[in-house]
């Protein structure tokens with residue numbers, strides 16, 4: 386595990402819960418304390434996890450070479466800067482085994498860009514394995530190959546599936562892959578509606594949770610449109626509502642994320658959900674309890690070898 390921040394520590398707890406020996410490396414001077422401080426809340430959000438058992442499988446070291454020297458898979462969770470990740474993977478490749486899978490959690494940087502200066506055999510082992518925060522709760526991992534060898538892609542998909550995740554292979558490298566692009570589109574319109582005074586930030590969240598949030602946890606956008614068409618399905622929906630929906634695209638907002646907008650969104654969000662470490666812990670624990678209950682309900686319904694959420 387390279388990088389022990391929000392995502393790296395969460396991955397470390399999940400990997401450890403799966404019985405893996407995890408070596409976490411990060412230059413932060415409070416690395417051991419960061420692991421010890423994060424584990425109780427992480428364990429609480431992983432059904433059946435035990436803090437002591439997790440900690441026994443996690444070794445923290447500021448020596449990257451020591452951390453990756455025997456790794457089967459390296460999960461990189463460093464700062465979201467291309468040059469940084471290029472240098473980091475060059476160093477990882479120098480010390481990790483020649484057959485190690487090299488995965489980056491990156492939200493928007495593509496594997497081809499990270500591997501641009503790396504040898505072909507290293508690029509063939511490098512891919513994006515992008516989680517959604519928090520990785521130990523949200524099922525999705527977007528598997529986005531670059532010049533990655535097919536057997537490495539398959540190895541990675543199997544690894545994250547065995548971890549209990551829902552890996553989805555993305556077939557083309559685009560900034561933000563799929564989930565983040567969808568999230569960006571939604572946030573853009575959300576900010577536009579709040580900026581116009583149509584709803585407050587908290588009211589928008591309620592609209593989302595009371596409609597699309599639950600809907601898209603159970604059926605996706607296309608199945609939803611299909612079922613919305615009744616027996617006529619998506620064919621009827623396209624004829625019936627498709628044109629109106631397309632016309633509305635021209636009306637969607639393009640807000641500027643300028644200082645007044647940022648201030649308004651921040652003030653409304655903090656007024657609704659608090660701010661600071663204590664508030665973060667309280668809201669994050671609530672988030673994780675609700676999402677785990679949802680996971681249990683959804684996975685409990687669709688069981689069997691080909692269960693998909």
Ligand SMILES: NC(=O)C1=CN([C@@H]2O[C@H](COP(=O)(O)OP(=O)(O)OC[C@H]3O[C@@H](n4cnc5c(N)ncnc54)[C@H](O)[C@@H]3O)[C@@H](O)[C@H]2O)C=CC1
Pocket residue numbers: 387388389390391392393410411412413461462463464465473490491492493515516517518
């Ligand atoms: N925070 C989020 O919601 C999500 C973030 N990601 C991605 O995960 C990656 C990490 O993001 P966060 O955990 O949020 O960032 P973070 O800022 O919480 O953690 C980054 C960590 O990298 C460490 N670091 C800096 N230089 C390093 C080095 N040379 N070697 C090892 N570690 C080093 C820092 O000390 C820090 O602990 C990014 O690529 C981000 O795009 C992916 C999904 C969600």
Ligand SMILES: O=C(O)[C@@H](O)C(=O)[C@H](O)[C@@H](O)CO
Pocket residue numbers: 491492516517518519564565568
């Ligand atoms: O929201 C998430 O968990 C992921 O989509 C992310 O990659 C990050 O939050 C990212 O969107 C921040 O820009």
